[in-house]
Amino acid sequence: MRQPLDWQIASVKDIRPETASVKTFTLALPNWTAHRAGQHYDIRLTAEDGYQAQRSYSIASEPERRGEIDLTIERIEDGEVSTYMHEVLVEGDQIEVRGPIGGYFVWDASSRDQLLLIAGGSGVVPLMSMIRHRASAGASNATHLLYSSRTFDDVIYYQELEKLKSKGKGLEVFHTLTRSQPAGWSGFDRRIDEAMLKEVVKPLGKSLQAFICGPTLLVESAANTLVKIGIKPNQIRTERFGPTGTA
Amino acid sequence: MPEPFVSRGFTGKRRGGAEKANRIPPGQYLTEDFPVLSAGPTPRLDLKHWTFTIEGLVKEKVSWTWEEFLKLPSQSFVVDISCVTKWTHLDMKWQGVSVDTLLEHAELDRKAAFVIAFSHEGYTTNMPVADILNGQAFVAYSYDDKPLEPEHGGPARLVVPHLYFWKSAKWAAGLRFVEKDQRGFWESAGYNNHGDPWKEERYS
Numbered sequence: 495m496r497q498p499l500d501w502q503i504a505s506v507k508d509i510r511p512e513t514a515s516v517k518t519f520t521l522a523l524p525n526w527t528a529h530r531a532g533q534h535y536d537i538r539l540t541a542e543d544g545y546q547a548q549r550s551y552s553i554a555s556e557p558e559r560r561g562e563i564d565l566t567i568e569r570i571e572d573g574e575v576s577t578y579m580h581e582v583l584v585e586g587d588q589i590e591v592r593g594p595i596g597g598y599f600v601w602d603a604s605s606r607d608q609l610l611l612i613a614g615g616s617g618v619v620p621l622m623s624m625i626r627h628r629a630s631a632g633a634s635n636a637t638h639l640l641y642s643s644r645t646f647d648d649v650i651y652y653q654e655l656e657k658l659k660s661k662g663k664g665l666e667v668f669h670t671l672t673r674s675q676p677a678g679w680s681g682f683d684r685r686i687d688e689a690m691l692k693e694v695v696k697p698l699g700k701s702l703q704a705f706i707c708g709p710t711l712l713v714e715s716a717a718n719t720l721v722k723i724g725i726k727p728n729q730i731r732t733e734r735f736g737p738t739g740t741a
Numbered sequence: 742m743p744e745p746f747v748s749r750g751f752t753g754k755r756r757g758g759a760e761k762a763n764r765i766p767p768g769q770y771l772t773e774d775f776p777v778l779s780a781g782p783t784p785r786l787d788l789k790h791w792t793f794t795i796e797g798l799v800k801e802k803v804s805w806t807w808e809e810f811l812k813l814p815s816q817s818f819v820v821d822i823s824c825v826t827k828w829t830h831l832d833m834k835w836q837g838v839s840v841d842t843l844l845e846h847a848e849l850d851r852k853a854a855f856v857i858a859f860s861h862e863g864y865t866t867n868m869p870v871a872d873i874l875n876g877q878a879f880v881a882y883s884y885d886d887k888p889l890e891p892e893h894g895g896p897a898r899l900v901v902p903h904l905y906f907w908k909s910a911k912w913a914a915g916l917r918f919v920e921k922d923q924r925g926f927w928e929s930a931g932y933n934n935h936g937d938p939w940k941e942e943r944y945s
Contacts, residue, residue: 499944499945540746540747541752542747545756548768572754577754578751595944596930596931597931714892717782727784727862734777
């Protein structure tokens with residue numbers, strides 16, 4: 495019998511750009527196991543001489559999709575694994591992975607929690623898995639995503655989020671663009687702050703569950719502010735990455 | 742036996758520092774940063790109410806206030822740290838009190854085989870007692886000659902350098918000695934019960 499966390503060799507089924515520095519990789523898995531939304535996979539690269547490098551990447555797809563997963567990966571300038579994924583890997587290649595991993599930063603649609611999702615940059619990836627899972631499961635629990643990006647061109651999954659939002663199943667999406675905004679931009683235009691969080695949290699009840707993922711400073715600040723405006727620490731789950739944390 | 746897998750076109754960019762390679766556990770990469778990883782918001786602890794307690798299978802429970810804790814004999818520790826998220830940081834300089842020193846104040850019951858490190862915000866992590874004795878673990882309140890920042894577990898955290906860093910409980914509140922092993926926070930969420938980086942004991 496297979497142990498769920500053995501390394502396995504996946505095939506790269508599809509690679510598509512999301513933004514200038516972010517791509518989504520669809521991997522077909524010979525030993526697929528349904529993940530929980532929010533979990534990640536490890537990728538291991540091996541050179542001819544046996545040198546290896548490993549990194550963890552969040553799953554972007556919903557667990558309802560059988561036999562394959564999407565990993566959405568940002569290219570980090572001096573990254574060892576992300577630059578390989580972006581510059582060397584092509585469709586049809588094989589790649590060693592293991593997972594799914596992680597049992598805390600996860601959400602199951604059966605729980606029906608009211609969700610507050612806060613993302614910075616590629617921190618949106620595990621939250622997107624939750625949003626897609628929620629849609630696939632036909633859930634209609636109130637779900638608010640607050641998503642901070644530098645510019646409009648850096649927003650990952652914009653069209654899909656718009657589409658899911660327009661279905662009117664309780665999903666609200668709030669964007670904030672911190673560096674520049676296109677003409678006629680009606681979303682937020684600053685870093686996440688107390689007033690913004692109050693506005694996004696307000697219609698949700700006191701029993702919400704918050705998930706925050708992004709760069710350390712954004713996560714620190716958002717989590718501290720949520721506590722300040724009355725959300726209990728045990729209702730807030732965080733996942734952070736530093737400059738090298740996602741390389 | 743199947744051929745070992747090779748990633749087409751992968752040569753490896755971070756091979757530099759070959760002289761340090763024997764200090765980097767398998768699957769880890771070197772960083773000069775100190776990444777922050779926590780499961781929830783960073784607690785801001787008031788030193789006036791801070792305590793560190795040794796309890797469970799000890800003859801008498803012992804507890805220190807912040808002021809008392811600072812008066813305990815402390816040491817400087819320069820150690821290599823590996824996080825299960827894959828980073829390894831060499832030569833991290835801490836100041837703190839050895840667990841051996843703390844245990845001079847509490848008589849361990851013979852039945853104490855495991856320790857649960859617990860934190861002020863509710864985090865727990867478990868280890869065999871043998872993994873925290875004989876200079877293997879300390880409670881640190883300073884990093885890099887500065888007070889330990891809240892994001893990194895300040896005012897004080899446990900540091901157990903020879904195990905993955907989740908065993909080094911942030912915002913440490915105490916050690917509870919028990920007879921039977923009990924899985925802690927990450928140990929109950931898919932992570933390994935022991936966590937030796939050299940054996941790559943990452944996951945359950």
